[in-house]
Amino acid sequence: MKLGRCILFTVSAALSLAAHAREAIPVSAKTHRIGPGVYTFSHEGARNIFLVTAAGVIATDPISKEAAALLLTEIRAITDQPIRYVVYSHQHWDHVKGGQILKDAGATFISHHRCMKHFHRHVNPDVVQPDVTFEGASYDLTLGGRTLQLRYFGRNHGDCLIVMRIPEEKAVFIVDLVTPGGVSGGSGWMNDYYPKDYIRSLQAIEEQLDFEHMIGGHGAPIAPKSAVTERRLYLEALMAAVKAELDKGTPRGEILENIDLPEFRHLRNYDTHMKLNAERMLVYYAIGW
Numbered sequence: 001m002k003l004g005r006c007i008l009f010t011v012s013a014a015l016s017l018a019a020h021a022r023e024a025i026p027v028s029a030k031t032h033r034i035g036p037g038v039y040t041f042s043h044e045g046a047r048n049i050f051l052v053t054a055a056g057v058i059a060t061d062p063i064s065k066e067a068a069a070l071l072l073t074e075i076r077a078i079t080d081q082p083i084r085y086v087v088y089s090h091q092h093w094d095h096v097k098g099g100q101i102l103k104d105a106g107a108t109f110i111s112h113h114r115c116m117k118h119f120h121r122h123v124n125p126d127v128v129q130p131d132v133t134f135e136g137a138s139y140d141l142t143l144g145g146r147t148l149q150l151r152y153f154g155r156n157h158g159d160c161l162i163v164m165r166i167p168e169e170k171a172v173f174i175v176d177l178v179t180p181g182g183v184s185g186g187s188g189w190m191n192d193y194y195p196k197d198y199i200r201s202l203q204a205i206e207e208q209l210d211f212e213h214m215i216g217g218h219g220a221p222i223a224p225k226s227a228v229t230e231r232r233l234y235l236e237a238l239m240a241a242v243k244a245e246l247d248k249g250t251p252r253g254e255i256l257e258n259i260d261l262p263e264f265r266h267l268r269n270y271d272t273h274m275k276l277n278a279e280r281m282l283v284y285y286a287i288g289w
């Protein structure tokens, strides 16, 4: 089923009849229904998705202890089905902390195999260790007649990030690679991003995944596929602009002031973050990754 007019139909509104049974949800937490059994939940700027199936719930990034508790309350307002799985998008703590409450509810935790070395090297007691990992480019998680397709495109933002596709909705859940309508990289520094691999991955996502909508781990709850393309074009233009200055022999100290991309000035945080993004590209050309 494709996403239709019911897009962003709020769970709170849908469940008004059951409101008496719910705890109060702070305004910072929001759940949206994006299709039959498919929801997004956001808390303090980070977002996950969850699937409610006939055999249980597939949840994703718990975000934080507080968020995971709210998420569980939201899920319980929708279904009594057990929480069967929690899928990590990647290893960064701002997305994967706080899952213990979901572990206690019986969930099996899943990540890409490559995340494990990060979890072992950088131990955080608030991060539940995955129970199941997969290697390679794809893993289809099926439950109750639904499938969440996990797709790995190699190194891009870190080296273990997976994109999750919901086939019935022609939608993908993309964390940190694309924040619709904005420039790159949270603070702007593009920490743990590998520019060339990042661009290559976005192109692969555009070409290899059949989807019409993306759900971002940050930013607007849902956006058209063109948001992925826009991010790729922005990054390509930025790299090209930095490279052109280097090729001209512009002294390094003057390069950033010369960089401007008028066609992308409409992007959120362009004024504050674009030069920081450009600085990451300068680092790429200085050291080769």
Ligand SMILES: [Zn+2]
Residues within 6 Å of the ligand: 090, 092, 157, 176
């Ligand atoms: Zn991240």
